[in-house]
Amino acid sequence: MSELSVSVLPAISGIDAALWDGCGAAQNPFTTHGFLAALEDSGSVGEGTGWHPSHLIARLDGQVAGVAPCYVKTHSQGEYIFDHAWAQAFERAGGQYYPKLQCAVPFTPVTGPRLISDNPAVRGALLQAMAQVAKQSGLSGVHVTFCTEAEAELGEKVGYLTRATEQFHWQNRDYSSFEDFLADLSSRKRKAIRKERERAQAFGGTIRSLRGDEILPQHWDAFWRFYQDTGSRKWGSPYLTRAFFDRLHDTMREQCMLVLAERAGRPVAGALNLLGPDAIYGRYWGCIEDHPFLHFELCYHRAIDWAIEHGLSRVEAGAQGEHKLARGYLPSQTHSLHWLADEGFHDAIDNYLQRERLAISQEMAFLTELGPFRRGERSL
Incomplete structure (x- = not known):
C-alpha cells in the first residue's frame, strides 16, 4: 500500500x-x-x-x-x-x-x-x-x-x-495577421477598430514590444510609475512592491512581454504581459499621460498581434471589462x-x-x- x-x-x-x-x-x-x-x-x-x-x-x-x-x-x-x-x-x-x-x-x-x-x-x-x-x-x-x-x-x-x-478572452483561429482577424468581424466593428488603432498610434510617439533581455532596468522604473498610478486609483495602494518587478526580471524575464509607448524619448504608458506555452496573459497597465485609445492599443490589440505572430492560441486579458467585447474578446x-x-x-x-x-x-x-x-x- x-x-x-x-x-x-x-x-x-x-x-x-x-x-x-x-x-x-x-x-x-x-x-x-x-x-x-x-x-x-x-x-x-x-x-x-x-x-x-x-x-x-x-x-x-x-x-x-x-x-x-x-x-x-x-x-x-x-x-x-x-x-x-x-x-x-x-x-x-x-x-x-x-x-x-x-x-x-x-x-x-x-x-x-x-x-x-x-x-x-x-x-x-x-x-x-x-x-x-x-x-x-x-x-x-x-x-x-x-x-x-x-x-x-x-x-x-x-x-x-x-x-x-x-472573463473575456480572445481566441486565435489560425489567423495569419491582424487583418485576417478583422475579416471575421462585422463591417462596422472592423472599421471601428481600424480607426481606433490609427488614433492610438498617432499619439505622437512610438510603441515597442520588449521581451527578455530587451527589458532594461529603466523600463521597469517607468513601468513601476505606471503601476503605482493605476493601483492608487483602483484600489487605494498597489499590491505589488517595487522589488517584485526586480525579482520577476531576475528569474522570469523571458516570460515577460512589456509594451511601452514612448514620446520624446520618455515612456508615457505601458502594459505588462506574461507568456505561457500557449497563451499571453495581460496583467498590468498604467500611464502618466492620457491619449485616446492608447490603453486599448497597448493592452488588447498589441497582445493579439503578439499571439498571431507567435502562434499562441489565446489572449487572456484579465478580470472584468465588457469593453473588451467590441475588440474580439468573448465571454x-x-x-x-x-x-x-x-x-x-x-x-x-x-x-x-x-x-x-x-x-x-x-x-x-x-x-x-x-x-x-x-x-x-x-x-x-
Missing part, C-alpha cells in the same frame, strides 16, 4: 524549485516556483499583507507528488472572485469569516492548475487536506479560485461548492471551489451559487450574441 501524506509549508523557499515545478506547475507561469517566490521574497505577500503562505505539499511514499499554492487570509483583497457579501452576511449572523484559507495565485485572475499533480488521488487528497487544515485551525472555510474545469468537477464530487464567473467561463465550515452557511451559499450560475450562463450567451463577429462566426 502506498503512503500518501500532506503537509503545510509556511514559505515557498522551503521546497526546491525543481520539485515544485516538476509536479506540473510550470504549465502556467503564475504557478511556477519563480513567480510565487518573487511575491514572497519581495514582501508583496507575507507579514503585514493579509496573505500568509501556507502551501500544501503532498508526498507519495516520501516523494513530492503534488503541491497547492495556499494562503491564510485576513481579508478578501486581491482575489477577483468577490466574496465580500458572503463575509458581511456571515458576520451579521454572528460568525467570523476571517481568517480563511485561499488556494490561489495572489493578485492574479488567471485560470490555471491549483491542485498541481498528475495523480488524481493526490489532487483529491490536496482538496481534503485543505478542509482539514481549515477545521483544525478554526478557519471559516476554503476557497480555490481560478481553478481548471477538471478541478472544479473533482471538487464538486468531494463536497465543495462550484462557482461560475466570466469565457471561469471556475472556483468553496467549502464553508459552518453547515448552515454552506447550504445558504449553495443556494446562492445555483442561482448565480444560471445568471452567468444567460449573461454569457447574451454577450456573445452582442460580440463583433459576423453572424455564423461567433463561438464561445
